[in-house]
Amino acid sequence: MSEHTVTAFDEDLNFVVAKISEMGGNAESMVARSVKALVTADIGLGQSVVADDKILDALQQEIDDHILLLIAKRQPMAMDLREVVGALRMASDLERIGDLGKNIARRAFQIEDNLPPKKLLRGLQHLTNVSLEQLKDALDAYAAKDVVKAREIWDRDDEIDSLYTSLFRELLTYMMEDPRNITYCTHLLFCAKNIERIGDHVTNLAETIHFMVVGSYDIASED
Amino acid sequence: MDAMNTKRQEDAVNKMVQNEIKMSGKDVCVSYGEKQALFDVNLDIPAKQVTALIGPSGCGKSTFLRCLNRMNDTIDICKVSGDIRLDDQDIYDHDIDVVELRARVGMVFQKPNPFPKSIFENVGYGPKIHGLVRSKSDLEEVVVKSLQRAGLFEEIKDRLHEPGTGLSGGQQQRLCIARAIAVSPEVILMDEPCSALDPIATAKVEELIDELRENYTIVIVTHSMQQAARVSQQTAMFHLGKLVEVDETDTIFTNPSNQKTQDYITGRYG
């Protein structure tokens, strides 16, 4: 892609890309740490995640302001316009991902010491890993403006959904086996739901990337 | 991606076929002496819509516009070939009267150019020379109606007999538009009508263009991408004398299919 006649325009767009990547990195680490805090009942780690959410919010604010100014100053057209609008959407998706991470971390405070058996946690950790992998891929696809990769991510969302369904059933079984597990399993259930929501946001990211590059949200119809 | 674009182009063309085609150019080539300015332009102009012609300076968009009412005839060395039709009639045909053609295809120019006469005379001149009015009261009616349509009447109704050159730039341009519509044209050509106006006057003229769309077919050349996006329904992109892309305006400005168009409208040109 050739450069703009006005180089400052390019700099503005690059700044947005860098900030989105930074947000993405932050959100990813927040989710990873929050799940770890939950499974290890590490209150300190959970608190750090809650604190990080403020940073993420500030980043989103910064991106919003920057884009507002950019639209006012440069009146972007066509792909630039899509990129800017996409960046706004991505920032809000990433902020939501961060919020979900914060929610997970908050649950770590309530679990305290009564840790469930390891095998209960394994399914959740798998779900988390797959989601984080998706998020990471989405951020890569964004950086490379890679439509193919974005579609792969979108396709893989079903995998997360099925993992979530099986985890749901597993936790339900535990709860029925032993009513003492109910409290803890409910927390895990909400946590899994949050991670599934993260997966949905990642799908949104993929769709946004597709829109940025191709100009349509219709990611599924291109077969 | 290419397959996708062609498909989209076809969709756009199909959509346009639904609208009646008012003017059409087929294989239009224009040359000034040795220098060729337009290469095989094929462009349909749908009726009662605004078609914007965009492109960098010297791309031939104004040349094409001036072919549509044969304003290029005044330049000795200008040669036009190909086929330009108005309601399926070749306007370069021998038995076409240029004067009558220009009454049917009016023009508004880049710089507001009212005659150095009164506002009334400015608007009344066209109807008078074309014999459109029989009496003085008819003429008055035509003038008032044209000024009203141009959204100028309320502002200047007490000054009808003052010189048109005494108006502000925006008012002058609307006066020129009133002058153009006074001869009841079918098509109005506008050659960068707002390039000499301030934003407020520009906004007023754009509003006017939007209103005129109901009754007239409008072709507008503009350098302002935003203006093209705002006022037009179809946009044609010219580059180096060639028609690069033509599509619905909404598509052109969000997701153009041609790289040249993309570069031009996003400010990557040159």
Next chain:
Amino acid sequence: MTDTTNTYVKTASLEERRSLQKKRYASERKFKYLGLGAILVSLGFLVMLLMTIVGNGIPAFTYNYVKLPIDLTKVDPEKPEKANYGKFVKSAIADAIPYMSDRKGKRLARGLVSGGAAIDVRNQVVGDVSMAGQNADVEVPVSDFADLYLKGLTAKPILTKPDAAIKVSDVEGDVDVTLSAAVFDEFLARVKETISSEASRLNTRMANLQLSLDNQREIAANSQDTLAVESAKKSITSLEAQLAGFKTKFDALIVRRNNTAAREVLDTSMPSLLLKVGGGVVKITEVEGMSAKGEVIIPLEQKEASAGEWQMQEILEAEENRKFSDKEVAVVDRLVAEGRIENRLNTIFFKKGASREPELAGIWGAVVGSFFTMIITLALSFPLGVAAAIYLEEFAPKNKFTSIIEVNINNLAAVPSIVFGLLGLAVFLNFFELPRSAPLVGGMVLALMTLPTIIIASRAALKAVPPSIREAALGVGASKIQAVFHHVLPLAMPGILTGTIIGMAQALGETAPLLMIGMVAFVVDVPAGIFDPATVLPVQIYMWADFPEPGFQQKTAAAIMVLLGFLILMNAIAVLLRKKFERRW
């Protein structure tokens, strides 16, 4: 980005740049003052020119008339034009100036009245028949020299009332004058001064003669060429004779100059002294401190007068150097004293055609001739020029043929005007056999000369109309002709008119081409139409400037003023037209 800031070339220091700037401002100032100076110099010349012309011309607008008691009793009111007015005027002059009774005196008296007086009287009587059969005081113009004298342009007499009593020996003929005091001393000194300057002039001439004499002597002594020696010898003898003659004169002058108290004989090369005593005039021929010899010009009534009752009139300009003799001065002064002479507007100058007599010559014939000529010029060149300009500017295809025409038109503007005169002579007079000297032909020739100016100015004016106006007109469906005549031409009109009037002003001042077609002919009658022989203002000026009579010099200046007046009028019209056409918008 960053390296561009570092690649600034090390430039001159602030001080160096400041001194450069100072120099720049100084040169700007110098240029400004130079321009101002140029304007002032040219203004100065203009003022000088105008002052000279106005100073010379103003006197010609008035003229002196003498009132003569003419006996018109013998004029038949039925046929007033048949009477012998010459005789009437002659006897009237004799009546008005009775003291000039001898033949010479009568001729002198008649010379003071215009030679056209008889015709003038006849015209007056024919114009007003009631004058016939009566004795009437009729005003007739004085002769041109009398007029010049009255306007103070030939000699300026100095009048004094000496503080001494006077006694004249007789009332007429040669007389002796004795005074009670030596009031003539001052005049005598002035006479000696004249002698002295005459002597020094003689001295210079002698020195020059001596030089050429030496030269010839050297040739005679050294030349090998016998022929040259011969001719040199001849000139030596003649030069020596001349020199001897001058020497005697010079010596005599020196003697006269040095002898300050001696009685001096006044010849015509000396200042004149007239005494106005007891109702008469004595012209002094020999003068001393307290006494003089003289000749009575106008007979005296009293032989004596006390101090303050008589006047002494000195005329420093020697009589031989002026065209107005002492006697004429005396008579004209007498007529003035009698109240017979009146200075009023010179109606002849404004109403009459040309004449050989300066006092009868008028400008009207030339003005009318100019008017007819200009009408023809305008009627031919304006429509033709504007039409040509419109065609070339708006309709003609741009090709080699039209560009050749363009170049030729531009060159035509630079052709010397006399060439157009030759063309007129060859084509209009010889080929078409149109009348000579007629305003018709003059106008045609001037139209040819003016055409390129009008075409060029009109084309420039048309070109200056913004193309947007043409586009606007074409855009609403006007045809090319409509666009030009409805919109372009009205806008170009001020420029076209200015160009036309400049061309007309140029034509109005043109002489040379008209000389070729015979408009320089001496035409007395005021032309009544475009086929009558006529002359025009500049040609009239040219002719008058050529006439030797001093009366015509004033007329020339006055005619120039009239011409300038017309030019200013035309330019004013140009400005007004411009304003009028421009004010519309």
